[in-house]
Amino acid sequence: MTHDVTTIFTEVENRAKHLVQSWGKFRVDMERYLPESYQPEIQNLSAGLEAALQTLLHDLSHPTLTLATTGTTSSGKSSLVNLLCGAEIMPVAVSEMSAGIVTIEYSPESLLVIPQTPDATWDWGEWRGLSDSEFQTRLHDVMLKFIDTRELQPDLSSPQFYIRYPFRLASELQLPPGAKIRLMDLPGLASVGDEANRKIIQQQSGKALCLVTYNSAETDQQKVNQLLDEVVAEVKKLGGSPSRMLFVLNRIDVFRDDKTWPESEARFTTRTVDSIKQALKRYLPEYQREIDDIQVTKLSTLAALRSLQIQSEDRSVSNQACQTADRKFNSLIGEDILDDLPRKPEKWTDHDRDRVSQKLWQESHGEEFEEALKRHIADNFPQLVLEELMAQFKEDGGNAVIEWSQQTLQALLQSSKEKYEQEVEQLKHIRHALEQFLGEGAKEIRRPFEELEEKLKERLGDNQTPGGESDVIDLLENLPEKLGSIPRYSGLVEPLIPLRGWNRELRRNVNTVLESVASSLEDQSINLEEPVFTLVNYEHKKALEKDLETLNTVGYSGSLARKGGSKKVTSDADKQNLRDINKSLNQLSVSLSHVLEDVIQATYTVESGRMYSALSCLFTHYLNEMETGCHNLAPDYGINFPKHSLAQIDVSRESPPVHLKSGFPITTTEEQEAYKVKKEGRIWWTLWLWKKVDYKTQYRNRSVDNAEIPSAEVMLNDWTKQVGLAQMEIVERTGSWLLEQVNSLNANVAEVNHDILERYKSRLDEAHKNVQENQQQDETNLQLLQKQVATLSHQLSCFRLSEIIGAKDD
Structure with a gap:
């Protein structure tokens, strides 16, 4: 069900304020019935809760909605950005024009900033008050200059663009007051290998709603299959669940040339949506259910943009849009309207323009797209922003208030001489019970990893056991099922699939690179166009292409590359040629090593994100289970585990280097x-x-x-073995890393539990001391306060986004 974004943000704000108000009323009663010695603690807790509230309110009133656009080859994603802006500020060309990331933030005043980058050969600086055409020209010139210069300087850093612009979309969306809107036009796959681009994508795309465009005009089946691979690559590049991505079948008006276009368009849409879902399920199996529900919408961006421009107050813009519409989109306008229009578009009346604009907007699916976008934002923006903010509010102030209140009141009720000794003894039993419960939970979650640990010790210890690679890989492959065999984790097998999927993806990408190089040698035609090569640094890819060309030149190609052979040469020329082939093969190994390092590192980075999500899911579930069990054993001790911080996982890992050899003696x-x-x-x-x-x-x-x-096939087999050593090192590192994360989690949980109990013991001792000093409290008042704490605790436990959305649904 789609929800109003502003209503949800308002409800979160109201519930947080209500919780703080409830604490304020409770605080008055606490100050009335508790000794004065507790006042400083109560004041500190109030200050902490108020600070957490103010932080939450500030973040709620200044959320940032980021819409990131990406897409397959020639899918019109730059045109989509123009449509979202309501103006042509992005350059559009037949060939790939994207270079660097373009970030556009809403502002009443226009501004273009191009920061200086190393070895920049284009204009950089700040420009204010640019017209739409000036924006487009400057972006076009810089992008083209970069593309041309990079042919000579492969290591050239890509330009970055920051724009402030009063784009149309801001006024169309119903967002909370103070919300910021940002558009990010991500570069095509050909530019992903650029390190600057990759870092920004990793930093920014995780919190973005993504629009993935697909080229509906492509009909060649081989290229269609490549487009599907590109879709998967784009989704994996962006990271996270496909549910936050809106898929756009762009250029859909291409079917209007068919006599039976409604049937053709419907058949294409059904087939393509199904193909996209199947491709995503194949490579992102942990999101099976989310993929079934992905949103896909049809669009003709250029026709929709012309519809908006026809309504422009600038007559020259309107006239130009009318001319384009008349020239390119007659099939969308329809004969009934065309028959009534003057032959010259500039002579169209306002009434004519309204009719054409409305028909174009409808037939281009502009209205359908805009409604789908609004639903997409309403369904996903709150989850992207609010869950983390609400968890932080609890950890910064809410949990501390509940823990202190529950523990203090329990301590005061058990502070009399006769009850104190019983409570101290009871605390020992509870401590033991909690430690036993948490220990069993720790052993349980660790059990599937123990056999892996033993195998790693055998391989990595002082008395290293040779072999055993397949055993380690098999254990990693079986981790999801082994964890799922534990009753409390039985529903997590699907979300945990990335714990094994990463290794398969790594092998697949490495094999694709090696096979492409081998076939380039055998076929005497260099073909490094597979999507995996978009992960490669541009300079490294160019070096590999150059080395392959050199091998063709010196004679290692065709039959020799396919079959290899023995050579006995006596002439000086033949000896030099043999040395040239050997030198070129060795150089090929160097450049191929660099390419494989790029592919392995980029693949491992993407797959690490999936592993991170899988482990976070496992750890959060584990913490919920442990917290529930602790509440059952010690309901009055305020035991809450800070899941947001405890479930954090260290993902900073580098892949090992690759050193290939392929020469011959x-x-x-x-x-x-x-x-x-x-x-x-x-x-x-x-x-x-x-x-x-x-x-x-x-x-x-x-x-x-x-x-x-050696033949290319022999070298391919040899390279595979050599790369296998680096891959095995990654497997070992990953296995050790998984164990470190599980052990760290268990240690942190035990530490949090110990600290909570120590705080309770300290409060119990303080209460008992007050009793000895004749400050015993009325139990009736304390029991009434306990009921208030229970109500406050329930309010905090219900401070979850799922509760708020569920209440709205009801």
Whole structure:
């Protein structure tokens, strides 16, 4: 069900304020019935809760909605940004134009900032008050300059663009007052290998709602399959659940050329949506249910944009839009309207323009897209922003208030001499019971990892056991099922699939690179166009292409690359050619090593994000289970585990280097070479009048270079083995890392539990001391306060986004 974003934000604010107000009323009663010595603590708790509330209110009143656009090749994502802005400020071209990330923030005043980057050969600085065409021209010139220069300087850093602009979308969305809106046009896959781009995408896209455009005009089946691979790559690049992504079938008006276009369009839409879902499920199996519910909408961005521009108050913009509409979109406008229009678009009346604009907006699916976008924002924006803010409010102030209140009142009720000794003894039993319960929970979650730990010790310990690689991999592969076999985690098998999926994806990408290189050598045609190469640093990819071209030039291609062979050469030219092939193969190993390092690191980074989500899901579930169990054993001790901080996982890991070898030994031997020596003489029986020429065979030693040149297939198998060593090191590191995270979580839970109990013991001792000083409290008043604390605790436990949305649904 779609919810009003502003209503949800307001409800979160109201509930937080109500909780603080409830504490304020409770505080008055506490100050009335408790000794004066408790006043400083109560004041500190109030200050902490108020500070947490103010932080929450500030963040609620200044949320940022980020819409990130990305897409497949030639899918019109820059046109989509223009549509969202309601103006043509992004350059649009037939070829790939994206270079760097364009960030656009809403502002009444226009501004363009292009920061200086290393070795920039384009204009950089700040420009204010630019017209739409000036924005487009400056962006176009800088992007084109970068694309052209990078051919000569492969290591050139991509430009970054920051724009402030009064874009149309801001007025169309119903967001909380004070909300900021940001558009991010992410570069195409060809620019993802740029390190600057990659870092920004990792930092920003996790909190963004994403619009993924798909090129509906592509009909070639091989290219369609490549588009589906690109969709998967884009979704994985953005990270997180596909549910926060709105998929846009752009350029859908291409079907209007068919006589039976409604059927063609409907058939394409059904088939493409199904193909996208199947591709996503194959590579993101942990999101099966979310993928079933992804939102897909049709759109013709250019026609929709022209619809808006026709209504522009700037007559020149309106006239130009009318001309484009008349020239390109007659099939959308329809004969009934076209027959009524003057032949020259600039002579169209306001009434004509209204009719054309409205028809274009409808037939381009502009209205359908805009409604889908609003639903998408309403359904996903609160979850992206509010869950973390609400958890932080609890950890910064709410949990401390509940813990102190519950423990203090329990301590006061058990503070009399006769009850104190019983409570101290009871505390020992409860401490033991909690430690036993948490210990069993720790062993339970750790059990699936223990066999992995043993295998890693065998491989990595002082007495290293050779082999066993497959055992370690098998144990990692089976982790989701082993965890799922534990009753309390039985429903988590699907979300935990990334714990094994990362290794398969790593192998798949590495094999794709190696096979592409081998086929390039065998076919004498360089083909590094698979989506995996978008993960590669541009300079490294260019170096690999150059080395492949060199090998073709020196003769390692075609039949020699396919079959390999023995070579024995004697001439200086042939010896030099053999050395050139060997040197070129060795150089190929160097450049291929760099490419594989890029692919492994980029793949591992993406897959680490999936592992992070899987472990976070497991750890949060574990903490909820442990917290519930602790509440049952010690309901009056205020035991709450800060899940937001405890479930945090260290993901800072580098992949190991790759060092490939692919040359061949050249041995030099000496062989006897026969040669003829000419000898002339006169024949005696002709009385020495005639001459005779004889050739005498003689022998000499000659240097011979010998080599066994490997085929591309042999090298491919050898490379696979060599890369396997680096992959195995990653497997071992990942296994050790998983164990570290589980052990760290268990240690932190035990520490939090210990600290809570120690605080209760300290409060119990303080209460008992007050009793000895004749400050015993009325139990009736304390019991009434306990009831108020229970109500306050219930309010805090219900301070969850799911509760608020559920209440709205009811």
